[in-house]
Amino acid sequence: MFESAEIGHAIDKDTYDAEVPALREALLEAQYELKQQARFPVIVLINGIEGAGKGETVKLLNEWMDPRLIEVRTFDQQTDEELAHPPAWRYWRQLPAKGKMGVFFGNWYSQMIQGRVSGRFKDAVLDQAINGAERLEQMLCDEGALIFKFWFHLSKQQMKARLKALKDDPLHSWRISPLDWQQSRTYDRFVRFGERVLRRTSREYAPWHVIEGVDPHYRSLAVGKILLEGLQAALKTPIEPLHQSIAPLGESLDQRSLLDSLDLSQHLSKDEYNEQLIAEQARLAMLFRDKRMRGHALVAVFEGNDAAGKGGAIRRVAAALDPRQYNIVPIAAPTQDELAQPYLWRFWRQIPARGKFTIFDRSWYGRVLVERVEGFCSQADWMRAYGEINDYEEQLHDAGVVVVKFWLSIDKKTQLERFEAREKIPFKRFKITEDDWRNREKWGLYRDAVGDMVDRTSTEIAPWTLIEANDKRFARVKVLRTLCDALEAAFKKDKKSK
Amino acid sequence: MFESAEIGHAIDKDTYDAEVPALREALLEAQYELKQQARFPVIVLINGIEGAGKGETVKLLNEWMDPRLIEVRTFDQQTDEELAHPPAWRYWRQLPAKGKMGVFFGNWYSQMIQGRVSGRFKDAVLDQAINGAERLEQMLCDEGALIFKFWFHLSKQQMKARLKALKDDPLHSWRISPLDWQQSRTYDRFVRFGERVLRRTSREYAPWHVIEGVDPHYRSLAVGKILLEGLQAALKTPIEPLHQSIAPLGESLDQRSLLDSLDLSQHLSKDEYNEQLIAEQARLAMLFRDKRMRGHALVAVFEGNDAAGKGGAIRRVAAALDPRQYNIVPIAAPTQDELAQPYLWRFWRQIPARGKFTIFDRSWYGRVLVERVEGFCSQADWMRAYGEINDYEEQLHDAGVVVVKFWLSIDKKTQLERFEAREKIPFKRFKITEDDWRNREKWGLYRDAVGDMVDRTSTEIAPWTLIEANDKRFARVKVLRTLCDALEAAFKKDKKSK
Numbered sequence: 003m004f005e006s007a008e009i010g011h012a013i014d015k016d017t018y019d020a021e022v023p024a025l026r027e028a029l030l031e032a033q034y035e036l037k038q039q040a041r042f043p044v045i046v047l048i049n050g051i052e053g054a055g056k057g058e059t060v061k062l063l064n065e066w067m068d069p070r071l072i073e074v075r076t077f078d079q080q081t082d083e084e085l086a087h088p089p090a091w092r093y094w095r096q097l098p099a100k101g102k103m104g105v106f107f108g109n110w111y112s113q114m115i116q117g118r119v120s121g122r123f124k125d126a127v128l129d130q131a132i133n134g135a136e137r138l139e140q141m142l143c144d145e146g147a148l149i150f151k152f153w154f155h156l157s158k159q160q161m162k163a164r165l166k167a168l169k170d171d172p173l174h175s176w177r178i179s180p181l182d183w184q185q186s187r188t189y190d191r192f193v194r195f196g197e198r199v200l201r202r203t204s205r206e207y208a209p210w211h212v213i214e215g216v217d218p219h220y221r222s223l224a225v226g227k228i229l230l231e232g233l234q235a236a237l238k239t240p241i242e243p244l245h246q247s248i249a250p251l252g253e254s255l256d257q258r259s260l261l262d263s264l265d266l267s268q269h270l271s272k273d274e275y276n277e278q279l280i281a282e283q284a285r286l287a288m289l290f291r292d293k294r295m296r297g298h299a300l301v302a303v304f305e306g307n308d309a310a311g312k313g314g315a316i317r318r319v320a321a322a323l324d325p326r327q328y329n330i331v332p333i334a335a336p337t338q339d340e341l342a343q344p345y346l347w348r349f350w351r352q353i354p355a356r357g358k359f360t361i362f363d364r365s366w367y368g369r370v371l372v373e374r375v376e377g378f379c380s381q382a383d384w385m386r387a388y389g390e391i392n393d394y395e396e397q398l399h400d401a402g403v404v405v406v407k408f409w410l411s412i413d414k415k416t417q418l419e420r421f422e423a424r425e426k427i428p429f430k431r432f433k434i435t436e437d438d439w440r441n442r443e444k445w446g447l448y449r450d451a452v453g454d455m456v457d458r459t460s461t462e463i464a465p466w467t468l469i470e471a472n473d474k475r476f477a478r479v480k481v482l483r484t485l486c487d488a489l490e491a492a493f494k495k496d497k498k499s500k
Numbered sequence: 501m502f503e504s505a506e507i508g509h510a511i512d513k514d515t516y517d518a519e520v521p522a523l524r525e526a527l528l529e530a531q532y533e534l535k536q537q538a539r540f541p542v543i544v545l546i547n548g549i550e551g552a553g554k555g556e557t558v559k560l561l562n563e564w565m566d567p568r569l570i571e572v573r574t575f576d577q578q579t580d581e582e583l584a585h586p587p588a589w590r591y592w593r594q595l596p597a598k599g600k601m602g603v604f605f606g607n608w609y610s611q612m613i614q615g616r617v618s619g620r621f622k623d624a625v626l627d628q629a630i631n632g633a634e635r636l637e638q639m640l641c642d643e644g645a646l647i648f649k650f651w652f653h654l655s656k657q658q659m660k661a662r663l664k665a666l667k668d669d670p671l672h673s674w675r676i677s678p679l680d681w682q683q684s685r686t687y688d689r690f691v692r693f694g695e696r697v698l699r700r701t702s703r704e705y706a707p708w709h710v711i712e713g714v715d716p717h718y719r720s721l722a723v724g725k726i727l728l729e730g731l732q733a734a735l736k737t738p739i740e741p742l743h744q745s746i747a748p749l750g751e752s753l754d755q756r757s758l759l760d761s762l763d764l765s766q767h768l769s770k771d772e773y774n775e776q777l778i779a780e781q782a783r784l785a786m787l788f789r790d791k792r793m794r795g796h797a798l799v800a801v802f803e804g805n806d807a808a809g810k811g812g813a814i815r816r817v818a819a820a821l822d823p824r825q826y827n828i829v830p831i832a833a834p835t836q837d838e839l840a841q842p843y844l845w846r847f848w849r850q851i852p853a854r855g856k857f858t859i860f861d862r863s864w865y866g867r868v869l870v871e872r873v874e875g876f877c878s879q880a881d882w883m884r885a886y887g888e889i890n891d892y893e894e895q896l897h898d899a900g901v902v903v904v905k906f907w908l909s910i911d912k913k914t915q916l917e918r919f920e921a922r923e924k925i926p927f928k929r930f931k932i933t934e935d936d937w938r939n940r941e942k943w944g945l946y947r948d949a950v951g952d953m954v955d956r957t958s959t960e961i962a963p964w965t966l967i968e969a970n971d972k973r974f975a976r977v978k979v980l981r982t983l984c985d986a987l988e989a990a991f992k993k994d995k996k997s998k
Contacts, residue, residue, distance in 0.1 A: 068811065082581075
C-alpha cells in the first residue's frame with residue numbers, strides 16, 4: 003500500500019514554478035464556486051507520518067487558496083466538555099457548513115492509530131473504530147459532503163534522515179516534537195496499523211490518497227491537483243441527487259399494523275393515577291440523585307400523533323426533577339445554519355453531558371415521519387436514515403447515554419375530540435394549527451411510517467415504547483415508569499460490567 | 501432594602517388555590533404570545549439566600565408554564581473551555597433566543613457576591629463587577645431583552661430554622677448542600693454585600709424584586725404575578741422601538757477629515773517589501789511560539805474600503821503562521837439564529853481561546869459602518885453601539901486578549917482601477933459585486949462614518965491603526981508590523997505586572 007510512496011517522487015523547481023500559478027488560480031476559482039453554490043461542504047483529513055509535510059502542505063494550501071474559506075481544526079487533548087460527551091461529538095461540533103472547507107488534523111484516524119500503536123487497545127477495538135469511521139464518512143457523503151483523505155508517507159530511512167537534519171539545524175530544531183521522537187521508535191507499528199486502517203477505509207466515495215512526503219514540490223503539487231480535480235468534478239455534478247431506484251417497503255399483507263394492535267382502552271382512575279404518578283416521579287427523582295447517574299446521561303424522545311399528549315407527558319416528567327437537571331428541546335423546522343449541515347447535526351449539538359437529561363419534543367425521527375410523508379426529502383434520504391439513526395443511537399449508548407423513545411398513540415376519534423376542545427380554550431388555541439388538520443388527512447400514511455420506523459429502529463440498545471395515550475393518565479404513568487425502568491436497567495448493567 | 505421581606509409574608513392555602521388557575525392560564529397565554537411574536541428574549545436571574553425557595557420556585561414555574569419554552573441554566577464550576585475565554589463568554593453562549601425564556605442560576609451576581617463574601621477580592625473589584633453587570637444588562641435591554649431579577653430572601657433566624665428543619669427530616673436532609681452550611685455562617689456578610697449589589701444594580705429597565713421566601717404560597721404567587729405583569733406589558737409595547745430623539749453627530753467644521761489627512765503616497769519597492777515582509781512574518785511566528793503567548797489571545801479586525809486589499813493583507817498574516825494557530829472569520833449578513841440574539845452575540849461566539857488568534861474579515865464595526873450608512877438599524881442603535889463595542893473590547897482586553905483593529909484606506913481613483921481590474925481577471929470576478937459599485941456612490945457617507953468610528957472607539961486598550969493602502973506592499977508590511985508591536989507590548993506589560 004505504501005510502496006509507490008517510497009520511491010523518491012520528486013518534481014524539479016522549474017516544473018513546479020511553471021505549474022503552480024495555473025493550479026492556484028484554478029483552486030481559487032473552484033473555491034469561490036464552492037462558496038457560491040453552497041451546496042456541499044469539503045472535509046480534508048490529514049494523516050500520516052510525522053515530518054512528512056502535513057503541516058507544511060496545509061499551510062501552503064492556505065496560501066494558495068483563500069484562507070477565509072478554510073477552517074483548520076486540530077483535535078488533540080479533549081476538553082472536559084468533550085470528555086463528557088460521546089467521542090464523535092467533538093467532530094460534529096466542528097463540521098464545516100456547506101460551501102466551506104474544513105481541514106481536520108488529529109482526526110478520528112489519528113486517534114485510532116495512536117491508540118493501537120500505544121497498545122491502549124487491541125485489533126478488535128481498532129476494527130470497531132474503523133467501522134465507526136466508515137459509517138460516519140458514508141453518512142457525510144450521502145449528505146453531500148466531499149471528503150479527501152491524505153496520508154503523508156515517508157520510508158523509515160527517510161523519516162530518520164529528516165529528524166536528524168532538523169535536529170542539526172538550530173533554526174528549526176524546535177520543530178521536532180516529542181511525538182516525532184516517539185514515532186521514530188514506533189515507526190514499524192505505526193505503518194503496520196496505518197496500513198490496516200487505510201486498507202479498510204478506502205472507499206469509492208472517500209478514497210485515501212497516499213502522498214510521498216520527501217520532496218516538497220512533489221507533495222504540494224500532488225495534493226493541490228487531487229483537491230482541484232475532486233472539487234471540479236463535484237461542482238459539476240447536477241444539483242439534484244441521482245434518483246437511485248429503491249425498492250419500496252413492503253406493505254402489510256393482512257392490513258394489520260402494530261399501532262392497530264394496541265389496546266387503547268387502557269386507563270387509570272384518578273386515584274390510581276395520583277398514587278402511581280407520585281410514586282414514579284419520586285422514583286425518577288431518586289434515580290437522578292443516584293451516584294451512578296454521573297456515568298450516564300438520559301435522552302428521551304417524544305413522538306406521537308398530534309394532540310396525543312406529548313406536552314402533558316413531558317410536563318409530568320419535568321415535574322419530577324430539578325429544572326437544572328434537564329433540558330427540553332422542541333424540534334421545529336430547521337434554521338439556515340442547520341440546513342447547511344448534515345441532517346443529524348442539530349441533534350448531536352443537543353446531546354446532554356454526563357449526568358444530564360435532554361427531552362426531545364419531536365426528534366431526528368422527523369426524517370422518517372413528516373419528511374417521508376410530506377416528501378420533504380427523497381425516498382433514498384429517508385430510507386438510509388434508519389441506518390444512520392441506529393448508528394447515532396449506538397454511539398450514544400456506547401458513551402453511556404440511555405436512550406428512551408416514546409410513540410404516543412391515540413385513535414382518530416380521540417384526536418378529533420381534542421382538536422375541537424383545543425379550539426375552544428383560549429390558552430390552548432396556539433396548540434392547534436392548519437397543519438394539524440392537514441396531517442389528520444394523512445392518518446394512514448403516518449401509520450405506515452410509524453410501523454416502518456418501529457420495525458427498523460427499535461433496537462435492544464434503544465427500543466421504542468408505544469404508549470397507549472387515549473387515556474392521558476395511563477400514558478403519563480407509563481412514560482415515567484419506562485424512563486425509570488430504563489435508568490435502573492442501565493445502572494444494573496454498570497454493576498455487572500464491573 | 502430587605503426589611504419588608506422579613507415581616508413574614510404569607511398567603512393562606514385557600515386564597516392560593518383560588519388564584520393559581522387563572523394565573524397559570526395567563527402565564528401560558530403570555531408565554532405562547534412571546535413565542536409567536538419572537539420579538540425579544542426573557543432573562544430571569546435567580547439570586548438570594550440558600551434555602552429561600554429559589555430552586556422550588558423555578559421548578560414550580562416550569563410546572564405552571566410550558567417548560568419547552570424555558571431554558572434553565574446553571575453556572576457553577578467553569579469548564580476548561582470557559583476558563584480559556586473572557587468571563588462573560590459563558591453567559592453569552594447560553595443567552596436565550598428571541599421568543600424564549602432563560603432562567604439563570606449561579607449568574608454574574610452569584611459569582612460576584614460569592615467572591616466578595618469569601619474574601620477573594622475587595623470592594624473595588626466588587627464594584628467593577630457591579631459596573632460590568634450593569635453595562636451587560638443595559639445592553640441586553642437596549643437590544644430588546646426583558647430582564648427579571650429575583651432575590652429570594654430569608655432573615656437570619658428564618659434561615660437557621662429552615663436548615664434545622666431540613667436536617668431533622670430524613671427524607672430531605674440531602675437537600676442541604678455544603679454551601680448552605682457555609683452560608684449560615686456567612687449570612688451577615690452575604691446580606692451586606694448582597695444589599696450593596698442590589699442597591700447599585702436596580703435600574704428602571706431591570707429592577708430587582710426582593711421576595712420573602714418563607715411561605716411557599718406567598719413567594720410563588722409573588723414571582724408568578726411579577727412575571728405575568730412584566731410579560732404582558734412587554735408583549736403590548738409597539739413593535740417599532742420608540743424613536744428617541746438623538747442629537748446628530750457634529751460635522752467637521754473645516755471639512756477636514758482623519759482619512760483625508762493620511763499620506764496615501766507611501767510605498768515600498770519590491771526589494772524593500774520582500775525583505776521587510778519576511779522579517780515581520782518571522783517576527784510574528786516567533787512571538788506566537790513565545791511562552792507568554794499562552795496567557796494571551798489575539799484578535800485582529802480588518803475593515804476598509806472595498807478593494808482596499810483586506811484579503812491580501814490577511815493572507816500575508818496567515819502565511820506567517822501554522823494554520824492550526826489561527827481562525828479566519830468572514831462576516832456576512834447575519835443568519836436567522838444570529839438575528840434572534842443581541843448584535844454582539846455572533847462575535848462573542850468567535851472569541852479565540854487563550855493561545856489562539858482570530859482574524860475578523862469585517863467585524864462588529866459593521867454596526868457603525870454599513871448598518872449606519874444603509875439605514876439597517878436606527879440611529880439610536882448605532883449611536884449606542886460605540887459604547888457597547890468599547891465595553892466588549894475592554895472585556896476582551898481584561899481577559900488578556902490583544903485587540904488590533906485596522907482600517908485599510910485607499911483613494912477613490914485607486915478603488916476604481918482595482919474594480920476594473922477585478923472584472924477582467926476570471927478568478928477575481930467573484931470579488932466584485934453590484935454592492936461594491938453601490939457602496940462607491942456613498943464614499944462621503946462612509947468617510948464620515950469611519951471618522952466617527954475612529955474618534956469614538958480608538959482607545960488605549962484597543963486602538964485603531966489606519967493603513968495607507970494605495971500601495972499594497974506598504975499596507976501589508978504595516979499590518980504585520982502593527983500586530984507584532986501589539987503582541988510585544990502586551991508581553992512587556994505582563995512582565996511589569998509581575
